[in-house]
Amino acid sequence: MTDPEKLYKLIWLSRPLMQSAEAAVEHGLDGIGLTVRGRAVLEVLLTEDEATVPDIAQKLEIKRQYVQLMVNETLTDGLTLKRENPRHKRSALIALTQKGRALIEDVVRREMVLVRSVGVGLDTADIKTALKVITTLTENLKKAIGNG
Amino acid sequence: MTDPEKLYKLIWLSRPLMQSAEAAVEHGLDGIGLTVRGRAVLEVLLTEDEATVPDIAQKLEIKRQYVQLMVNETLTDGLTLKRENPRHKRSALIALTQKGRALIEDVVRREMVLVRSVGVGLDTADIKTALKVITTLTENLKKAIGNG
DNA sequence: CCATATTGACATTATAAACGTCAATATGAC
């Protein structure tokens, strides 16, 4: 049996966690010349290697029109470039430039240093458990909304 | 020792969790005649019984000027009322009306039903662990930003 | 009593994102 009170608390802790996490990211981005939304695009491309704008939108779970703006910024800044898309002539594949890759890798590296420091005192097994709980919870919530 | 990769994943899961949770709340608010920000105020007052606008702002960790708007809405809708504040004559205490209390209690009750259903399959001990991990993580992140 | 702080009210701005729509062009079924 689950304890609904604790579960309720846990769910609402997601907001403060997210806010501090994003504040930390913003902090780390200070003076680097990369915006938060630019970072989001680059991070997707770090794992995806190349993707169309709609692909990225799906990954980020936001609308393609907004991603378009994000991507255009990174193109302007020379952090990404367009590659011919064999599957769709109008929709180019977006990929990291050398500059973009160096930048996002540096950003992520620094973030990992921070993560390491905030993780002091936490047990690996507990983190694994938390990861499982949060994942399950998120999936179940999505399903619950989807249905009714 | 902690596993920074897993920890990193866990931190970024806070966003999808929060989004589905808030989507669920919005869903539950549909047709009730209560806005998301109205709900936030009422929920604070459910645990605080009475509070000034600046008090609520501190609880919600947002600016008092914005909370003022939120509170004014609930006052207009007859969900909250002003009480004389012995500690400050200009800053009234805000408290739930019968109507407001009934409404927020009903909303929370329904949310608990949903929480119960999405918690199926999760172990109480695991939830407790997750709660501890997330709490620690959030605190540490806040500290880390605060300092350097 | 008076300097200082708090509060409410209001206006402006920022950010993240949704929504609507158009024209261009691709794609896929025939």
Add this chain to the structure above:
DNA sequence: GTCATATTGACGTTTATAATGTCAATATGG
């Protein structure tokens, strides 16, 4: 190949959430 349908990029509008700035009123505390 042609044509109906879908996809995409571009652009404009709108919404929600919140921060910021500022003023006047009024409280509070030394």
